[in-house]
Amino acid sequence: MKLLTKTLVYFIITSLIVFLMGGLLFYGILKHTFYQQTDDGLLTEKNIIEEEIQHNQEIPDYSERFGHEIEVIVYRHPVKKAFVLKDTAIYDTSLMQVAFYRFLKVAQNKNKRGYTITILHPLSGRHLLFANVVDVMLIMFLVIMFISILINYVISRKLWLPFYETIRKISNYELKDKALMEFSETSTFEFKQLNSVLDKMSRKIRQDFFNLKEFTENASHEIQTPLAIAKSKLEILIQSENLSKSQLDLIQSVDESITRLSKLNSGLLLISKIDNNQYSEFKAIKINSLIERSLVILEEFIKAKELAVTVNLNGILERNLNPVLADILINNLINNAIKHNFEGGFITIELTSSKLTISNSGEPMAEDPNDLFSRFKKSNKSSDSLGLGLAIVKKICNFHGLLISYINQGKIHTITINFRK
């Protein structure tokens, strides 16, 4: 639920309660005032009548005055004193309905003679009042609802605009991008604060990210030197006379490990360099010639495995690519197709003006094909491989915005690179 909708719901619930209570209170006050006024009127009337009774010996006709129904009875004997002020209902026979009245009855004695005064005041106005209060309250409530929804809409369109803008920027941001996240100016304090905190945070993360990348690269370089030393020492050691076969085997095994480590290191270095945008020079590269060259370089390995290579160049594929990376890309792919092939298997390379497809025979994938391009994922078949080749391929494709996909149908593996236009 949107924050604004949420606040709106709370607002509506609260205002409903407030209006209900306000209405009740308002009604109560009105009723109180109304009764006070009615009672005041009744009492004043009573006083006037009493005064008149006291001054004039005879009793005037008070059947009705000021819209009140009045009944005055004078007795020749004293009566029991009484004072009643209350609501009452009287069945009106002419109208055939019950009517509500305010009822005042006073019994008093004067000079040993009693009299009673009864005054009735119709209360029909009270129901009208109640109906009016409910109406007014309802209308007010609807008006306020309408206004708040309207304001809400305007607010979400205007006031929250910088917020949504910020959200959009964050979700579109990539750390690798050269540019910093730039937030638009806003006059709202909270959004200003949010933007400044995000700005600070993203700068910090970026800084850390690039520091780490730089560290990785520097570390990779630094590692090569001790490896070079170790390698050179082994090579001198191996020249010594009288080394036994087992000693030489040990040395060779160490030497191979060093080579492996060094290659692993340069593979990771390559990936980190791509990440660091260090291959930003682009040239128009013809994939056709890269394939032809790669096949010449790898000819010996193809022959040794007696692979049948079919090349269908159905068009010229030329794109702006980094020359070094393009070279590595094609070489790694063909290398891979040779390495994971059977003796006497096949490789089919198909090229159109926008797509490169390399199929090769080989053992079916044991693991999830989605992991194929992950680092250090490799089939156990050629465990002497580093498991970086296809990760590098994927990296290079991502870097150039090329789509790469892999399909495994039994013993046929197909990698397709869509160069798009």
Place this chain on the structure above:
Amino acid sequence: MKILIIEDEKALADSIEHYLNQERYLCERVESFIKAQEKINLYHYDCIIVDIGLPDGNGLNIIRELKANKSVAGIVIISARNSLNDRIEGLDIGADDYLTKPFHLSELNARVKSVIRRRSFEGNNEIVCNEIRIFPESLNVEVNSRPIVLTKKEYDLLLYFISNKNRLVTKESIAEHLWGDNMDLADSYDFIYTHIKNLRRKLIKEGANDYIQTIYGIGYKFNVEV
């Protein structure tokens, strides 16, 4: 033949010096940019091995200085950075070769020899090893003055062996020499075996000695002294 080794890593410089000394080269070594500057201004060297990443300066500037002084010394760069740009820049300003760390000493030795050879004979030279005669210009090989036909790989292999004669050369260094970055393809050792078998057969067929000795399956030795 005098060689100057400019390398700040003492242990690595030790190894290089040790290996090249056995090739009867006269080696001198410095570990800083300043000292390297002194040396190149005072003495003449046939070949200079320079590390680009020196603590007090960029090795490329040494090369620039050598070129400004019209030095004829061959220059081999050794660098921990395997970057194409560095390589291109190094070769552009006049270095003869570029080797990325870690490298095999046998590979460095072969490169140094080749650089010196090219420098001193301006290419019109031949390499003679007893009855074998190699003409690097035309890539031809003669045994007992009779030409033999070698494939490119066999030729490279022969030259590599003769550059490192009487040394144990590991299969790995041969694979790297012949195939470079593609050597991690499985079975490249089997190819070496095939190439060596063919090379040996061609040499012996024309009456050359059987110089190539297999050492326990870890490498080979081109044994001239036997």
